[in-house]
Amino acid sequence: MAEFHDIKVSDIYKEAKDCVVISFDVPEKLKEKFKFVQGQHLTLRKIINGEDVRRNYSLCSSPLDNEWKVAVKTIREGVFSNFAYNELKKGDTLQVMAPHGEFFVDVDVAASNNYIAFAAGSGITPLMSIMKTHLRQEPNSTFKLFYLNRTVKSIIFKEEIEQLKNEFFGRFQVFHFLTKEHRDIPFLNGRFDKEKMQVLTKTFIDIEDTAHAFICGPQDMIFLIRDELQAAGLPKAKIHYELFFTGSSEEENKRIAEVLEQRIDGTKVTIIDGGKEFHFIMDDDFDNILDGALAAGADLPFACKGGVCSTCKCQIKEGSVKMKKNYALEDKEVAQNFVLSCQAVPTSENVVVDFDV
Ligand code: FES
Numbered sequence: 001m002a003e004f005h006d007i008k009v010s011d012i013y014k015e016a017k018d019c020v021v022i023s024f025d026v027p028e029k030l031k032e033k034f035k036f037v038q039g040q041h042l043t044l045r046k047i048i049n050g051e052d053v054r055r056n057y058s059l060c061s062s063p064l065d066n067e068w069k070v071a072v073k074t075i076r077e078g079v080f081s082n083f084a085y086n087e088l089k090k091g092d093t094l095q096v097m098a099p100h101g102e103f104f105v106d107v108d109v110a111a112s113n114n115y116i117a118f119a120a121g122s123g124i125t126p127l128m129s130i131m132k133t134h135l136r137q138e139p140n141s142t143f144k145l146f147y148l149n150r151t152v153k154s155i156i157f158k159e160e161i162e163q164l165k166n167e168f169f170g171r172f173q174v175f176h177f178l179t180k181e182h183r184d185i186p187f188l189n190g191r192f193d194k195e196k197m198q199v200l201t202k203t204f205i206d207i208e209d210t211a212h213a214f215i216c217g218p219q220d221m222i223f224l225i226r227d228e229l230q231a232a233g234l235p236k237a238k239i240h241y242e243l244f245f246t247g248s249s250e251e252e253n254k255r256i257a258e259v260l261e262q263r264i265d266g267t268k269v270t271i272i273d274g275g276k277e278f279h280f281i282m283d284d285d286f287d288n289i290l291d292g293a294l295a296a297g298a299d300l301p302f303a304c305k306g307g308v309c310s311t312c313k314c315q316i317k318e319g320s321v322k323m324k325k326n327y328a329l330e331d332k333e334v335a336q337n338f339v340l341s342c343q344a345v346p347t348s349e350n351v352v353v354d355f356d357v
């Protein structure tokens with residue numbers, strides 16, 4: 001079941017330009033369910049002008065804080081973010097799904113790990129949670145953060161990042177990059193590009209000694225950094241990223257078209273959810289199992305519908321599907337037949353899908 005819980009906003013304040021931080025008052029009876037791992041996110045839901053609006057926001061608090069805090073940056077025509085920025089207030093209630101997401105590595109208290117992190121804008125949110133948690137729990141580990149913003153004013157968590165530098169003196173370093181203001185050191189001006197990444201991987205980062213890299217921001221930036229880190233010798237398994245939003249490139253559209261060609265009409269779908277079975281026949285109007293099921297009256301979890309957040313994750317028990325996009329599941333999950341239902345195009349006459357996994 002797409003389980004949302006009514007949770008009160010315990011605090012909301014402005015943080016940097018166009019950004020608010022929302023804290024939730026998770027009631028005692030839900031605390032166990034709302035336990036989270038650093039880097040996970042919440043799905044928030046609100047009916048705005050009659051529309052069921054759902055968005056995922058990463059938790060910026062650490063699980064060690066016993067707090068549930070997210071940062072919401074307004075985007076032009078962003079229905080939810082503008083509502084949060086302009087209307088939401090302390091004491092209001094939002095519908096919230098328990099934390100989920102795979103953007104983390106396990107904490108190892110005995111580790112002496114060197115981590116690196118790249119963020120752009122609000123991509124800092126999950127990294128705040130990740131950095132605080134590892135630095136606090138692994139006394140011998142270090143973190144280097146490379147953080148891109150437009151201007152100094154738009155740096156989200158600027159103060160808190162400064163505090164982390166003091167709290168973890170010698171173990172935490174931050175390098176701010178700006179696109180719309182000039183800094184004294186030319187290298188710190190402008191976006192991450194191939195050239196910059198090559199300098200970073202040769203001089204600022206000891207690739208061989210890097211335990212894990214975390215990247216969060218727009219798709220192009222993530223893929224560029226991922227590819228450059230790999231080219232510099234960092235194994236794929238050590239590179240973790242979280243996309244906030246993805247458009248479709250030409251190449252991707254081609255791949256999607258190929259997947260859609262394999263689609264079978266009128267697939268009989270069985271959904272297992274909350275221990276119950278729900279049956280329907282895929283309507284021609286929908287190409288993916290999630291939309292087909294929602295139209296048939298099922299109540300299933302989803303948020304981005306863009307293959308990014310993994311809220312709609314499920315496992316194929318029988319039959320086959322092909323995913324149009326997947327920016328959320330790891331290779332090993334795909335090998336275990338996990339799919340994103342919002343991207344799952346049925347390619348067999350019968351499909352059984354389990355959401356209880
Ligand atoms: S709803 Fe986000 S990946 Fe499907």
